[in-house]
Amino acid sequence: MQTPFGDPSGNQRKRSEPKDDSLSGALEQDSSRDERNEEFRSDQGFLRRWFVIRDAPGSIERLLLGVGCIALLLLGWHLLTMGEKPVLKPTALPSLPDTAQSFHSLWFERALARGAVASLSRVLGGFLLAAAIAVPLGVVAGCYPRFHAFARPLSIFGRNIPIAALIPLSLIWFGIEDIQKVMFIFMAAVAFIFFDTTQSLRLVPGHFLDTAYTLGARTNWRQGWKRASKFGLAYAFLAVIGFYWMTKKPVLQAGYLPASGTLIRSGGGFLLGTLLWLPVHNHQAISKVLFPLALPYVINSMRLLFGLAFGYIMLAEVINAELGLGKIILISQRQGPREHIYLCLIAIALLAFGIDRLVMFIQRRAFPYVTHGH
Amino acid sequence: MDIDPITRSNLSARHDPEAEAGVAAPPIVEFRSVTKTYSAGTRRAFTAIENVNFTVEDIPGKGEFIGILGPSGCGKSTILRLIAGLLPQHPPTAGEVLVRGKPVTGPSSERGMVFQDYTSFTNRSVLDNVAFGLECAGMAKRKRHQLALDWIARVGLDPDRDRRKYPHELSGGMRQRVAIARTLILHPKIILMDEPFGALDPVTRTQMQDLLVGLWRELEATVFFVTHDVAEAVYLGDRVYILSNSPGTILSEQSVPPPDGPSREMRRENDFQDRVFEITFLLEELEAKAAAGS
Numbered sequence: 001m002q003t004p005f006g007d008p009s010g011n012q013r014k015r016s017e018p019k020d021d022s023l024s025g026a027l028e029q030d031s032s033r034d035e036r037n038e039e040f041r042s043d044q045g046f047l048r049r050w051f052v053i054r055d056a057p058g059s060i061e062r063l064l065l066g067v068g069c070i071a072l073l074l075l076g077w078h079l080l081t082m083g084e085k086p087v088l089k090p091t092a093l094p095s096l097p098d099t100a101q102s103f104h105s106l107w108f109e110r111a112l113a114r115g116a117v118a119s120l121s122r123v124l125g126g127f128l129l130a131a132a133i134a135v136p137l138g139v140v141a142g143c144y145p146r147f148h149a150f151a152r153p154l155s156i157f158g159r160n161i162p163i164a165a166l167i168p169l170s171l172i173w174f175g176i177e178d179i180q181k182v183m184f185i186f187m188a189a190v191a192f193i194f195f196d197t198t199q200s201l202r203l204v205p206g207h208f209l210d211t212a213y214t215l216g217a218r219t220n221w222r223q224g225w226k227r228a229s230k231f232g233l234a235y236a237f238l239a240v241i242g243f244y245w246m247t248k249k250p251v252l253q254a255g256y257l258p259a260s261g262t263l264i265r266s267g268g269g270f271l272l273g274t275l276l277w278l279p280v281h282n283h284q285a286i287s288k289v290l291f292p293l294a295l296p297y298v299i300n301s302m303r304l305l306f307g308l309a310f311g312y313i314m315l316a317e318v319i320n321a322e323l324g325l326g327k328i329i330l331i332s333q334r335q336g337p338r339e340h341i342y343l344c345l346i347a348i349a350l351l352a353f354g355i356d357r358l359v360m361f362i363q364r365r366a367f368p369y370v371t372h373g374h
Numbered sequence: 375m376d377i378d379p380i381t382r383s384n385l386s387a388r389h390d391p392e393a394e395a396g397v398a399a400p401p402i403v404e405f406r407s408v409t410k411t412y413s414a415g416t417r418r419a420f421t422a423i424e425n426v427n428f429t430v431e432d433i434p435g436k437g438e439f440i441g442i443l444g445p446s447g448c449g450k451s452t453i454l455r456l457i458a459g460l461l462p463q464h465p466p467t468a469g470e471v472l473v474r475g476k477p478v479t480g481p482s483s484e485r486g487m488v489f490q491d492y493t494s495f496t497n498r499s500v501l502d503n504v505a506f507g508l509e510c511a512g513m514a515k516r517k518r519h520q521l522a523l524d525w526i527a528r529v530g531l532d533p534d535r536d537r538r539k540y541p542h543e544l545s546g547g548m549r550q551r552v553a554i555a556r557t558l559i560l561h562p563k564i565i566l567m568d569e570p571f572g573a574l575d576p577v578t579r580t581q582m583q584d585l586l587v588g589l590w591r592e593l594e595a596t597v598f599f600v601t602h603d604v605a606e607a608v609y610l611g612d613r614v615y616i617l618s619n620s621p622g623t624i625l626s627e628q629s630v631p632p633p634d635g636p637s638r639e640m641r642r643e644n645d646f647q648d649r650v651f652e653i654t655f656l657l658e659e660l661e662a663k664a665a666a667g668s
Contacts, residue, residue, distance in 0.1 A: 216483030
């Protein structure tokens with residue numbers, strides 16, 4: 001009897017075969033087998049498999065499907081804008097060749113790459129600042145329910161105010177320079193990072209804590225101070241570098257002495273870092289068990305939040321930015337060419353996607369014991 | 375190198391210095407009219423154990439192996455967690471839990487615990503899991519890893535092949551071996567085991583029982599072993615406590631023959647089977663009584 005079961009791609013089908021046998025009566029077996037073979041062959045049909053619940057495609061098929069989506073979009077775009085009398089006028093949607101040709105001027109005259117770097121560094125600055133403060137606080141709230149109850153109103157408030165409404169506030173508080181854009185991202189992200197960190201810590205199962213205790217995990221102030229002061233040093237360094245990067249004011253005076261502002265910033269950074277991380281490191285059950293177990297989930301949520309923050313920077317950059325993707329879009333809208341807007345949007349999406357994949361790759365390497373993306 | 379005093383004494387002195395000096399040592403564990411009620415004073419108040427009394431003497435140079443049997447939800451785990459000093463069971467609502475004559479104030483590595491859930495830290499390799507307690511005690515990395523490798527071998531894992539594995543790469547039985555190794559490496563005076571083999575298949579379970587008996591002989595610790603399985607309690611235990619249904623109290627205390635041979639052979643003996651039958655019968659009676667009472 002000819003059988004399609006030898007087909008190597010039919011592995012999954014093959015396994016479910018005996019079940020089918022038991023379902024169909026013994027009398028009908030022969031005829032039903034032929035029918036099933038028919039069905040099986042058509043099941044192999046590409047279109048049919050679209051409608052099999054949870055029938056996962058292979059990696060190449062997945063890629064082709066994604067490329068197909070993009071191709072379809074571009075085709076639609078082209079059909080709508082081609083010819084002498086396009087369906088959509090060039091003012092509404094520029095034609096595909098025109099858009100592609102305008103890339104040259106976007107890259108060289110509008111400095112797309114430099115703009116992207118400027119935008120990215122603002123988001124990164126604000127986001128890292130938010131994480132530097134919200135992560136240790138979130139760990140404390142996630143471990144000590146009373147602190148959580150205390151901080152909850154702030155966290156709820158911070159997550160529910162509309163982000164765009166923070167723009168005027170950030171202008172009032174921080175002016176219109178780069179610092180305002182960085183602080184806007186900080187204000188937008190800090191409550192979310194705090195909340196997600198707290199949740200990640202709270203979700204670590206209690207039996208890990210019980211185990212840690214019965215194995216002797218205890219408070220250890222000496223170890224706490226030692227480790228927290230290392231974080232303090234890192235914070236001091238970042239405070240000095242970060243301030244220099246945003247203001248370009250000299251770090252040193254007379255060539256080698258630290259400027260007075262530098263002293264204040266490094267001292268403040270050291271104190272802040274040490275105090276924020278001391279409660280995380282002075283209990284072994286947190287520093288050795290709860291925090292490391294929650295860390296992959298903290299990082300994962302930050303990866304998702306970073307994507308959002310990257311979107312929000314455009315809001316801030318329409319106000320007085322010398323460089324930046326938001327600025328390019330604004331100028332393109334006012335002075336043209338409009339093609340640049342579309343190219344910028346594509347560039348932003350590609351950049352965000354690239355960063356997301358990069359962080360995901362690092363996550364997989366750093367936390368081999370966690371399965372991501374499920 | 376700084377080891378805290380508890381661990382140092384655990385590592386070096388296997389014998390209780392007081393006992394050696396001829397002073398009568400206090401009982402290793404004593405429950406004095408212990409009651410635990412959750413959400414006391416509210417409508418959801420639930421009494422897990424009521425008026426539990428027992429004393430386990432510290433037999434120098436040899437600990438006792440105490441099996442705790444009882445229907446599910448009778449507060450077996452509550453008793454263990456009270457000895458361990460773990461929240462939310464600790465502190466008791468009434469009565470006193472004494473360990474070596476002193477009230478339990480919180481958890482300590484002196485009272486090791488093996489849980490039914492797989493509690494190996496998922497972010498640590500087998501080696502770092504086993505060395506965890508020593509790491510907390512501040513032992514230097516080289517030394518604790520050496521000791522850990524020794525213990526990995528003693529619980530029947532392969533030090534070369536398994537040391538770098540993460541818990542998710544291990545089978546259930548292997549994970550419980552890790553859990554046993556990292557508890558025993560600290561030489562606790564009291565070992566609390568909350569149905570540690572409950573989730574294992576029967577063959578693995580028998581292997582683990584034999585492993586435990588072998589290790590326990592060397593350790594001279596007092597073991598409290600909670601289980602559903604009457605045969606397991608009879609095989610492993612010197613004594614078996616039988617608890618009644620909620621609120622739990624100790625209804626009966628049975629002496630059973632100590633494990634002299636491998637589990638598989640002992641189970642075949644007539645005496646053993648009679649004992650298992652007797653205790654099973656007792657438990658069934660209890661359940662019937664509880665069902666009639668409620």
